[in-house]
Amino acid sequence: MAVRVGIRELRARLASHLESATPLEVTRHGRTVGLYVPLPQESDLNERERLLEAGRLMQVELQRMGLTEEELAADFKDWRRDQQHQAPA
DSSP: OOEEEEHHHHHHTHHHHHHSSSOEEEEETTEEEEEEOOOOOOTTSOHHHHHHHHHHHHHHHHHHTTOOHHHHHHHHHHHHHHHHHHSOO
């Protein structure tokens, strides 16, 4: 389960938060603005296994927040479309 931290706390304790194996839910004025899921540091896992484990942790956090991969993907596609329409010609 992610630890909820505000941006100010994240800045103040960035090094210790980044060294932690615990996912972070970053908030600003009480609203979630980001999710940081660290890769596991177990030396017996290869890079692929570490990425898969981080993906599993991300899935747990998405479920906790009531989001599905489909909703997240749709939101991302909408955002990209909006960014392309705003790009200068």
